[in-house]
Amino acid sequence: MAPLKREEALIEEFGYDDHFHEHHHGDKYQSNFVSHYIFSQDHKMIAKQFLITGMFWAIIGAAMSLIFRMQLGFPEESLAWLKPVLGKWITVNSEGIGTLQQDFYYALVTMHGTILVFFVLTAGLSGTFSNLLIPLMIGARDMASPLLNMLSYWFFFTSGMIMFASLFLSTGPFAGGWVAYPPLSALPQAMDGSGAGMTLWTISLVLLVISLLLGGINYITTVLNLRTKGMSMWRLPLPIWAFFVTAILGLLSFPVLTSAFFLLMLDRGIGTSFYLSDIYIGGAALDHVGGSPILYQHLFWFLGHPEVYIIILPAFGIVSEVLSVNARKPIFGYQAMVFSILAIAFLAFIVWAHHMFMSGINPFIANFFVIFTLIIAVPSAVKVFNWIATLYGGNIRFNPASLFAIGFVSMFISGGLTGIWLGNSALDIQLHDTYFVVAHFHIVMGVAAFFGMFAGIYHWFPKMYGRFMNDTLGKVHFWGTTIGAYCVFWPMHYLGMAGVPRRYYSFDSFQTFGHFDGMNKFITIAALLTFGFQLLFVINYFYSIWRGRKMTTKNPYNANTLEWTTPIEVGHGNWPGKLPTVQRWAYDYSKDGIDNISQVQPTLEGESVEH
């Protein structure tokens, strides 16, 4: 068998010379501080911008959940110490006990949902890893349009600033739930948050959709057009498949949300009646006639359901890659992984009404949606089986990245199983709008997506900054987060089965829920502790940017994919000389007794099967 050559020698021998560096494109991207760090058109810098902005939002969104959890778990304790931050939203009674204002409780719940779903797990997760990995893993110099890519980030940034500004309105931010159902969202006079707060909320989300579309157009175009020589679709690493399908989902579903918001704005602004009919406020009838709030729900959930896959698919891809590298085994069932992603993406579009079983849709139509919803379990189970089979018999390296990837699989199973309960319209009579739903979606798409994100950050941190994050802190972070997250969300299943409704400020007037006080306290304490472990991550992240252990070799994990053939300090254009030519798929680990064979390695003499 021929000896394995080093990757740079292989790129020099077989690579493709596109004369990139003769044109000096790089200069205009990195010539000064502003074009390098702020209005950067380099995909790696844009990825970091998305990640750090996402982290900012994650901290804000999570902190909000702590505030409302404290009110829920310990209503009798004083929150007066939060007055310097929350000001008038804390009312202090004559005995000096401060409580959260009820309106603001709804505002916090709404903002927590909006921020985590749209700003962190959609823009932050997909924006970071699609940008970082697509060009690096397919062997491209950059995105198809670096300019649109830059605009994508700045639309995201502007949208975030508008949402952030809405937090400081005297009437408070929007408070009608993250789904913004009319009539609460459509009538400025419905509640305080529905006025200026809702206006800014809508503007912010429309800008966010523009950002996601600009990004998505770029991801799709890049994957289809800029793959290097030899990188056929069936040789793509799984994260790229996931980002690609995510972008397609976003492109097909976000415009529908924009349409829904467009009609909502008209209802709010000029008095049309798309979503409103026969409404009385303060005893007086409004002149809105003939609209249907269900119409909004249909349009919203046509985005809303694909949205959960937009959140989880990138995590799928990242976890597949991280597990394979750290188990030193090829990913089990590569094609099945791809087809299950495609199947999930297809099913995503025909199950939206399972969010509306109790909204008054026809029960016969509900049956149709039940069946398709339950079918999603099949491709999901294929993926879970393949991840476990990848781990089985592997020579597993337990580092923070692989731990979070394994934790992801655990969370995805726990949360996925309750999805099968909730997919049944009959069970929803009991379970809808209870903490069971909260437990389900937090585990399966909140925590699981975060685990995918953490796995990705720990794994590719060296590629971003040329240094490693601290392993010990990372492992503490992992165990704290896993145990903490289960402690927060597992008990909620019991609350939900007993019928405790979500979004309620207090359960004082429900005797039957009184015995859950202890459980509510437990959940709140667990949430506070879990948040503490996330701060550990943030410290680790920023400390490691400047002080982390330095990378000494290009390919510290002995991974096969192309991003590890770039220099430690990756310049613009990613490869200093020729572009690598791809000779095989990404998952030749432990093949024929060789630990790993890079994608740039041509077929070896006497090698068994070819991919």
Add this chain to the structure above:
Amino acid sequence: MSAIESTLNHRIDTPSRRSKLHPLKFALYVGLGSLVMMFIALTSAYIVRRASSNWLEFSIPTIFYVNTLVIVVSSLTLHAAYRAFKREATRAYQVLMSVTFLLGLAFLVLQYMGWEELAAQGVPLKINPAGDFVYAISWLHALHVVGGVAVLLVSVVFAYAIKLRKTPARQLRLELTMIYWHFVDVLWIYLILFLSLQR
């Protein structure tokens, strides 16, 4: 300008590309696909709402039909302008580009008159979603035409300001403009057919 210029000139030269389609053109098609979804959403909402009771019946203003002709002709003149560009026929290119731009403006003005006619017919806002949908859908379409007209204006200015030379970057830019303009044209044809047939 320089940023756009450099994006257009940015050589995307990857050996495995099988199609001759320029990536930016491909990106535009993908983007148009998402715009299509936006209008599909609105027209589906229309169908769903129409199926339930309390639906106001009225006819679409004639101006909307006339306007369809205007935008179709503007597409044809733009195509003729493109052919003039390929021949490097400066004068013809300038005239055809200007005509296209003016037709685009005329479309917007006529749409406005159409909305006024609709209101005069007794289809105001706030009474029934049947009318609201016609306004909302045609407004959103007009908004996309405004974007197209802005791009056409830039093309007209450049047609007069700089010497006509058939460079790949400029041809690509013109083709992108043309694809978008044809798109808003075809979109309007779909919408007018939809609104007149789904009554």
